[in-house]
Every structure is written in structure tokens, then in C-alpha cells.
Amino acid sequence: MPQRTALALTLILSLPTPLGRNILILLLTTLTPILNFYIRRSPTNPGVWTALHTLLVTILTTLSANTVFSPTDIQNCILTTHWQRLYRARDGDTVRKIQDWLQCCGLMSPRDMAWPFGEDRDRCRVMFGRETACLPGWRERGRWWAGVEVGVLVSLGVIQVRF
Numbered sequence: 001m002p003q004r005t006a007l008a009l010t011l012i013l014s015l016p017t018p019l020g021r022n023i024l025i026l027l028l029t030t031l032t033p034i035l036n037f038y039i040r041r042s043p044t045n046p047g048v049w050t051a052l053h054t055l056l057v058t059i060l061t062t063l064s065a066n067t068v069f070s071p072t073d074i075q076n077c078i079l080t081t082h083w084q085r086l087y088r089a090r091d092g093d094t095v096r097k098i099q100d101w102l103q104c105c106g107l108m109s110p111r112d113m114a115w116p117f118g119e120d121r122d123r124c125r126v127m128f129g130r131e132t133a134c135l136p137g138w139r140e141r142g143r144w145w146a147g148v149e150v151g152v153l154v155s156l157g158v159i160q161v162r163f
Contacts (some may be wrong), residue, residue: 067146087113104134
């Protein structure tokens with residue numbers, strides 16, 4: 001299921017997306033087919049489930065689409081703030097995972113808040129031979145995953161309407 005992969009990579013890349021939103025989407029992808037099967041077989045009125053499902057899918061789609069379509073400057077600000085928190089906390093494991101996954105060094109440049117931390121700001125470039133900054137790739141990866149979320153949620157909405 002693509003949403004499980006998106007959740008895992010959201011965690012690996014430390015994307016600043018609310019974990020609760022990702023968990024709700026994962027639960028919806030799992031429960032929607034089961035509940036639709038149950039509702040079709042149930043003699044009671046499915047209106048409450050349908051209304052709740054539609055509302056939840058609409059809200060989550062709007063939140064995910066906001067990430068996909070927000071201006072680059074806003075995404076840069078959010079990601080820069082997140083990276084600065086990681087850097088100030090000396091969270092080398094998280095910064096290293098991001099850099100390794102995206103094959104980059106630093107945020108705005110290979111010398112900007114790159115792991116390994118220390119006096120030598122060229123350490124990452126020299127150790128790993130990477131010449132690209134992480135911000136552009138990190139931003140695009142976040143948008144891509146938000147697009148996956150939108151696709152999954154729209155599919156769930158179609159499934160709900162179809163059945």
C-alpha cells in the first residue's frame with residue numbers, strides 16, 4: 001500500500017508533516033474497504049458513516065493539497081525552521097538520514113548546517129563527495145509525498161461514492 005511507504009519515508013526524511021494526519025490517512029485506507037463492505041450488508045442507515053468519512057477525507061485532502069500547492073517560499077521557511085531545530089539540537093542521526101537519503105549535504109549549500117557537525121564546514125562535502133544542498137530535494141520529496149496523500153484520499157472518496 002503506497003500510504004505505508006509514504007508514512008515510512010515521511011519519518012525517514014523527517015518531513016514536517018503532522019504524524020496524526022499520516023496515521024489517519026493510513027487508518028482510512030485500511031478501514032474504508034472493510035466499512036464499505038459492512039455498510040452494504042447492514043440494514044441500518046449508513047448516513048452517519050458516509051457523512052463522517054466524506055468530512056474526514058475532505059479535510060485531510062485539503063491539508064495535504066496545501067502542502068502540494070503552497071508557494072516555494074512558504075515551504076522553504078517551514079523546512080528551514082525544521083532543519084534549524086534539528087541542527088541546534090545536534091540531532092545528527094536525523095540530519096544524516098536526510099542527507100544520505102537525498103545524497104546531499106547541508107540545507108542551503110553543502111556547507112550550511114551539514115552533518116557531520118564541527119568546525120570544518122566542508123566535512124560533509126569532503127567525506128561523501130556531495131556538492132548539492134538538501135533543501136530543493138527535501139522540498140520536492142515532501143511535495144511528492146503530499147501528492148501521494150492527495151491521490152490516496154481522492155481514491156478513498158471515489159470508493160465511498162462508488163459504493
